[in-house]
Amino acid sequence: MKKKSVMLTFLMVFALSAILAACGGNNGNNTANSGNSGNSGTTNSTEQNSGGDGGEASGNELSGKVTFLTNRTDMIGKEYDEYVKRFNEKYPNIKIEFEASQTDYNQQAKVRMASGELPDLMFIPDIPNSDLPKYFAPLDDLQLSSGLTFKDFKSYDGKLYGITTGNSTSGIVYNKKAFADAGITEIPKTWDEFLAACEKLKQNGVIPLSSNFKDKWPLGSWVYDLPRVIENNKDFPNEIINTETPFTMDNGYGKAMSLIKELADKGYLEKDINSTNWEQSKKDIANGKMAMYFLGNWVINQVIGVGAESDNIGFFPLPFDNSGDSRAAFNPDFFYAVNKDSKNLEATKAFLTWMLEDSGYEDFAGFISPLEGRESKLSQLxxxxxxxxxxxxxxxxxxxxxEIRNKAQIDLPAIAQEFVLAKDPQAVLDKWNKAWAKAKQELGY
Incomplete structure (x- = not known):
């Protein structure tokens, strides 16, 4: 992607996302190059009948029950209830039920797919795009007010099967008062400046950066986003198909993991990185006991939601080296999908359309809208x-x-955990290079 002017607006960035090449994905999200990974218009007015639960009507008279398997357990009984109330003002005869994913969403979704017991609406787990038609219904007939971002990410054979719930960029979410109290007057623009800021925070009794190391998934930005940003090559995670040694100290993976290891070695992460607590960390960022996250913009509203003043939470790009270059990843999050065997297919599509157009979920979640041209309400962006x-x-x-990654059982956040804790990080890379090369050879690549 050509380098953008500093005056380039997010609106222009969103428009560009429609030209992404077609093909082949917070916590465990389906992001670009991830291998994993939390947004008023027209409704679906197709005249086809819906079935199941005795519901049979057309247009705005659709009826039936729609089940939605979600990872946002925090919204059940709260925001989701408000969504249903508003949705039922348009569709009073459609009942919405939420199923909470209490464990690893990706794994739970795959188990449900294997058993053939899919909900009506869900997020797409980490499966090849060639498998999408086996489980999900095409969504090309949804009547939306504008084009979709990252439309080609979950398409196959010219048909659309998945729509992003929202988009995000990774950066440093920080407590402004904690910075000011530590004497940090300017946003760090180089890695050395970032380390200096961390030292000031540490000396002031503040944990510089919350990594949630033990939970593993919060390390995603370090291993899915940062390597390709360091390489300045958006296709870097795919180009490793051409090598037997994808993990080296001097490429994006090694450099990215070395950065977080340096933070750990200098004592700039949690005092005990093996006993972190995600929910508590949000409160600690909000009250200034911890100063920073390296995560997507989706976490900003979660920090505000546990007590932070919006004006006290900022967001800036992570300076990954001393060049002064400023780059950050721009990715989709989870992708909505509709069960192709749903007994209430049109009712489910109506609810999905409403979620995209009218719910305001992207603003609540701190996402950039999945619909092209909609500007974010998040001031931090x-x-x-x-x-x-x-x-x-x-x-x-x-x-x-x-395919190679799955066969080799490569879990990038887990590799980062090994790397950070290892006395010999090179041995960790050697171990996983060997696993990659073996899987690659056995698969004939």
């Missing part, structure tokens, strides 16, 4: 963009890379 950062759009994962 304006602060982020004002730094002149170049947003690097992700590429869909190459199916061959997914």
């Amino acid at each position: 304006a602060e982020f963009q004002a730094t002149g950062v170049e947003l690097q759009e992700g590429m869909p994962d190459d199916p061959k890379v997914i």
Whole structure:
């Protein structure tokens, strides 16, 4: 992607996402090049009848029951209830039920797929795009007010099967008062400046960066986004198909993991990185006991939601080296999908359309809208963009890379955990290079 002007607006960035090449994906999200990974218009007015639960009507008279398997357990009984109330003002005869994923969403979704017991609406787990038609209904007939971002990420054979719930960019979410109290007057623009800021925070009795190391999934930005940003190559995670040694100290993976290891070695992460607590960390960022996250913009509203003043939470690009270059990843999050065997197919599509157009979920979740041209209401994103950062759009994962990675049992956040704790990080890379090469050979690649 060509380097953008510092005056480039997010609106222009969103429009560009429609030209992504077709093909092949917080906590465990389906992001670009991830291998994993929390947004008023027209409704679906197709005249086909819905079935199941005795519901049979057309247009705005659709009826039936729609089940939605979600990872947002925090919204059940709260925001989701409000969504249903508003949705039923348009569709009074459609009942919405939420199923909570209490464990690893990706794994739970795969178990449900294997058993043939899918909900009506869900998020797409980490499967090849060639498998999408086996489980999900095409969504090309949804009547939306504008084009979709990252439309080609979950398409196959010219048909659309998945729609992003929202988009995000990774950066440093920080407590402004904690910075000010530590004497940090300017946003770090180089890695050395970032380390200096961390030292000031540490000396002031504040934990510089919350990694949630033990939980593993919060390390995703370090291993899915940062390597390709360091390489300045949006397709870097796919190009490893051409090598037997994808993990080296001097490429994006080694450099990214070395950065978080340096933070750990200098005592800039949690005092005990093996006993972190995700929910508590949000409160600690909000009250200034911890100063920073390296996560997507989706976490900003969660920090505000546990007590932070919005004006006290900022967002800037992570300076990954001393060049002064400013780049950050731009990715989709989970992708909605509709069960092709749903007994209430049109009712489910109506609810999905409403979620995209009218729910306001992207604003609640701190996402960039999945619909092209909608500007974010998150003020922190304006602060982020004002730094002149170049947003690097992700590429869909190459199916061959997914296949090799799965066969080799490569879990990038888990590898980062090993790397950070290892006395000999090179040995960790050697171990997983060997696993990659073996799987690649056995698969004939």
